[in-house]
Amino acid sequence: MPAAGIAYLVVTVLIVKRSLIKKQYLIIWRIFPMATELKTFTGSQFIGKPVLADIEFIPHLEKINDFAATNGLKIFVTSSARPLGVPVVGAIIRPAKMSNHFIGHAIDMNIQIGVKLYTSDELGDFNSLPPAIQAFFTAIRNHPVLHWGADFNDPVHIDDRLNKIDPNTWKQKFSIIQSELTALTQPGIRAVNTPRLLLLTTPLMEGNDVKAVQEKLIGKGFNLGITGADGLFGQTTANAVIKFQDQEDLEPIDGIVGDTTRKALGL
Numbered sequence: 001m002p003a004a005g006i007a008y009l010v011v012t013v014l015i016v017k018r019s020l021i022k023k024q025y026l027i028i029w030r031i032f033p034m035a036t037e038l039k040t041f042t043g044s045q046f047i048g049k050p051v052l053a054d055i056e057f058i059p060h061l062e063k064i065n066d067f068a069a070t071n072g073l074k075i076f077v078t079s080s081a082r083p084l085g086v087p088v089v090g091a092i093i094r095p096a097k098m099s100n101h102f103i104g105h106a107i108d109m110n111i112q113i114g115v116k117l118y119t120s121d122e123l124g125d126f127n128s129l130p131p132a133i134q135a136f137f138t139a140i141r142n143h144p145v146l147h148w149g150a151d152f153n154d155p156v157h158i159d160d161r162l163n164k165i166d167p168n169t170w171k172q173k174f175s176i177i178q179s180e181l182t183a184l185t186q187p188g189i190r191a192v193n194t195p196r197l198l199l200l201t202t203p204l205m206e207g208n209d210v211k212a213v214q215e216k217l218i219g220k221g222f223n224l225g226i227t228g229a230d231g232l233f234g235q236t237t238a239n240a241v242i243k244f245q246d247q248e249d250l251e252p253i254d255g256i257v258g259d260t261t262r263k264a265l266g267l
Contacts, residue, residue: 036173038081038104038180040254045069047112048077049200050238050254054104054177060146060160061107067139071132076117078156079108083181098163103173106159111136123155198233198257205233213237213257216265217244 041051041058043065053061068075081104100106111118111133118133126134140148140158149157163170198210214229214237222240238255245253248264257265 036176042254046075052081057105071136074112076110076112100159100163103177105162108156120156200238
């Protein structure tokens with residue numbers, strides 16, 4: 001069940017930044033209860049790691065997906081909601097103490113057009129980017145809620161600035177989302193005798209439950225490479241899960257092994 005939180009009455013204002021780029025920010029009044037709940041998100045233009053997000057950030061992810069579809073590009077996700085204390089591999093700036101990743105209101109990503117993947121080095125130089133990517137990030141910048149991290153030297157980041165706009169609500173969401181992230185990944189936390197969700201994380205999830213999934217996938221003809229059923233939930237395992245979910249018409253196709261996928265595997 002969604003946990004209680006705060007909903008918003010939103011008014012947009014224009015602020016001229018030092019870069020002379022006009023950006024819409026939000027003034028927020030808390031007026032009635034809202035939901036806070038960790039959800040998975042899938043979009044036609046989203047690839048890479050599975051996306052975990054607060055239910056209130058889902059509409060913004062849908063808008064990001066729309067912008068990507070309009071401009072013919074893919075969002076290669078490298079990080080979304082994440083637990084406090086998990087090392088961020090390849091971070092180009094030090095993670096904020098009140099990062100929106102901790103409440104499921106941010107993604108880190110690269111951009112893919114065709115076979116070309118644009119990473120932080122290319123994305124940081126806006127003027128040299130292909131027109132389609134420029135148009136995508138311009139749409140993000142013009143959106144009344146979404147914020148592109150290039151404005152603070154993190155061009156692979158998109159969030160809604162909730163940590164800056166309403167830190168009190170951020171703090172309320174933090175304990176809820178962090179608790180749900182713990183429940184997703186640690187056995188015995190969600191409920192007695194309830195299996196944990198298995199998904200691609202950093203560091204990789206490991207255990208006999210992962211190995212059991214891998215053995216079932218191999219038994220159904222899915223190739224897990226030379227490592228086989230090694231008990232580590234890596235990219236190869238996640239890809240095999242996605243293919244299995246697609247083959248079995250499961251919803252959502254997200255690479256996450258929950259109750260539905262586990263049952264379909266015969267576990």
